Amino acid sequence: MIKPFRIDIPQTDLDDLADRLSRTRWPNEVADAGWDYGFPLTRLKELAEYWRTGYDWRAHEAELNALPHFTTEIDGQNIHFVHVRSANPDALALVLTHGWPGSFLEFLDVIEPLARDFHLVIPSIPGYGFSGPTHERGWDVVRVARAWAELMHRLGYERYGAQGGDFGSGISTALGAVAPEHVVGVHVNYLPTRPDPDADIELSATDEARLDRIRQLMANRPPYQALQATTPQTLGYALTDSPVGQLAWIAERFAQWSDPRAPISDERMLTDVSLYWLTATAASSARLHRDTARGTAPCPVPVGVAVFAHDITQPVRPLAERLYDIRHWSEFDRGGHFAAMETPELLAEDIREFFLTRLKDDRPAVAD
Numbered sequence: 001m002i003k004p005f006r007i008d009i010p011q012t013d014l015d016d017l018a019d020r021l022s023r024t025r026w027p028n029e030v031a032d033a034g035w036d037y038g039f040p041l042t043r044l045k046e047l048a049e050y051w052r053t054g055y056d057w058r059a060h061e062a063e064l065n066a067l068p069h070f071t072t073e074i075d076g077q078n079i080h081f082v083h084v085r086s087a088n089p090d091a092l093a094l095v096l097t098h099g100w101p102g103s104f105l106e107f108l109d110v111i112e113p114l115a116r117d118f119h120l121v122i123p124s125i126p127g128y129g130f131s132g133p134t135h136e137r138g139w140d141v142v143r144v145a146r147a148w149a150e151l152m153h154r155l156g157y158e159r160y161g162a163q164g165g166d167f168g169s170g171i172s173t174a175l176g177a178v179a180p181e182h183v184v185g186v187h188v189n190y191l192p193t194r195p196d197p198d199a200d201i202e203l204s205a206t207d208e209a210r211l212d213r214i215r216q217l218m219a220n221r222p223p224y225q226a227l228q229a230t231t232p233q234t235l236g237y238a239l240t241d242s243p244v245g246q247l248a249w250i251a252e253r254f255a256q257w258s259d260p261r262a263p264i265s266d267e268r269m270l271t272d273v274s275l276y277w278l279t280a281t282a283a284s285s286a287r288l289h290r291d292t293a294r295g296t297a298p299c300p301v302p303v304g305v306a307v308f309a310h311d312i313t314q315p316v317r318p319l320a321e322r323l324y325d326i327r328h329w330s331e332f333d334r335g336g337h338f339a340a341m342e343t344p345e346l347l348a349e350d351i352r353e354f355f356l357t358r359l360k361d362d363r364p365a366v367a368d
Contacts, residue, residue: 002154005069005080005130007061009278014057017243017277021052024244039252047251048244051270057278060271067111071130072154074147077139080104080130081123081151084115092184092359093119093157094351095148095175099166099190100228100285101250102338103129103275105268106165109344110351117352118161123151125167125288129275133284140292141167145174149182158182161355165189165339167288173299173324180300185327185358187304187351189339191315193323194218194296201318210314217313224253228289236283239276246277257337259310264341296323304328304354306347310336327361328354 029041067082082104094114098106104122114120124131126139126147148171152160161184162172169188176186195211195218203211227235239246250273258264276282303324307314309332320326330350335343 002070002072005071007065007069007130009057009061013278017274018052020243021048024048024242026244039248039255044244044248044251047247047266047270050266051243051247051273055267055270055274057271057274060267060274064105069130072151074150075143076136077126077134077147078131079123079126079147079151081121082111083155084111084120084122086115086117086119088117091118092355093121093152093155093160094355095121095123095152095160095162095172097123097144097148097162097164097168097171098125098128099164099168100128100288101253101272101276102166102168103272105272105275106338106340108268108341110340110348113345113348114351117356119157121152121155121157121160123148125171125285127284127287128281129279132279132281134287137287138291139288141170141288142174142178142297144171145178148175149179152179152182159184161185161187161358163187163189163351166337167292170292170297173303174297176299176301176303177297183301184362185302185304185355186299187306187328187354189306189308189347189350190311190337191305191307191320191324192296192313193315193319196319196322199319199322201322203316203318207316207318210316211319214313214316224249225289228286230290232283232286232290235286239282240280243277246282247273249282250276254338257310257312258342259308259334259336261334262336262342264338268341299324301325302327302358304350305330306339306350307331308335308337308339308343309333311339312337328357 069082071080096107104124107122127134162175164172169190172186176183239249254264254269303326332346339347
C-alpha cells in the first residue's frame with residue numbers, strides 16, 4: 001500500500017536540538033590549525049550558532065511539504081519517496097537516487113527542469129531520513145535496487161531510467177542489473193574506475209593523472225569511510241547524541257567534496273544535516289558502507305556518465321568502457337560531488353540529453 005506522507009517534526013524535537021546546541025562542550029584547537037587536524041573550530045562554531053538561532057526548520061519543512069511525499073513498505077522496510085508527475089502523461093519515468101551524506105534533498109533544484117520531460121521518483125535510501133532507520137543487516141546497494149524495482153512496479157512504470165551519484169550511482173547500475181527488461185538506461189555523475197593491470201590500454205596524460213588519484217585513495221582509505229565501513233554503530237553513538245558531532249561529520253564532506261566556485265548554501269546543508277539529526281539515522285545510514293561489498297558490479301543496460309571537475313575522483317573512460325556499455329560521456333569544468341546541488345542546470349541538461357536520446361534510439365524503425 002502506498003500512503004501519502006507529510007513531514008511534521010514534533011516541536012519537542014526542535015526544542016531539544018536547540019538546547020543541545022546551546023550546551024555544546026567544545027574541544028580546544030591548536031593555533032593556526034586550519035584544516036590540518038579536521039574541521040576548523042571557528043567555522044563550526046559559526047555554523048552551530050546559526051543552526052541554533054538563525055536557521056528555521058519550519059520554513060524548510062513547509063517548502064518540502066509542497067512536494068508530493070509518499071511511503072510504502074517493501075521487503076519489510078519503510079520506504080519514503082517523492083513522486084512528481086510530468087504534465088506529459090506519456091513521459092518516461094526516472095528514479096533519482098542520492099548518496100551519503102546526501103538525501104532526497106539533493107534533487108530539489110533539478111525537479112522543475114526535469115519534470116518538463118519526465119515523471120520523477122525520488123526515494124530515500126533505507127536507513128536514511130524518512131526511510132530510516134533499518135532494523136536488520138543486509139541492506140546493500142543490490143537489495144536497495146531490488147526495492148526500487150518493486151517501487152517502480154507498484155507505481156505502474158514498466159519502462160524507466162535510473163540516475164544517481166555517490167551510492168546512488170551504485171544503486172542505479174545495480175537497478176540496471178536486477179531489472180534490465182525495465183531500465184532503458186542508467187545515468188551517473190560518479191563512477192569509480194579501479195586500476196586494471198590486465199588492461200592493455202593506452203591512456204592519455206589526463207587519464208593517467210586520474211588513475212594516480214584513484215590509486216592514492218585506494219592506498220589511503222579516507223577515515224570517514226573506514227569508520228563507517230567497520231564500526232558504524234560505535235560512530236552512531238556520538239553522532240546521534242551530539243548535533244555538533246553530526247554537523248561536523250557532514251559539513252566536512254560538503255566542504256571538501258564540492259567545487260569552491262559553486263558552494264552549497266549553509267541553509268541547504270543545514271537542512272540536510274537536520275534531516276539526519278531529526279530522524280536519528282546517523283548509524284543506519286553509515287551501515288550502507290558496511291553492508292555493501294567493494295568492487296564493481298556489471299550493468300547490462302546503456303550508461304551515460306557526467307564527469308565533474310571537483311568530484312572526489314574522475315572516472316577513466318577506457319577502463320569504464322571495459323565494464324559498461326557507455327553511450328554518453330560529458331566532462332564539465334565546474335561542479336563537484338554534489339552536482340545536483342552545486343550545478344543543477346548542468347546536471348539536469350545532461351540527464352535530459354541522455355534519456356531523450358535513449359528514447360529516440362529505442363523507437364522501432366519505420367519501414368520504407
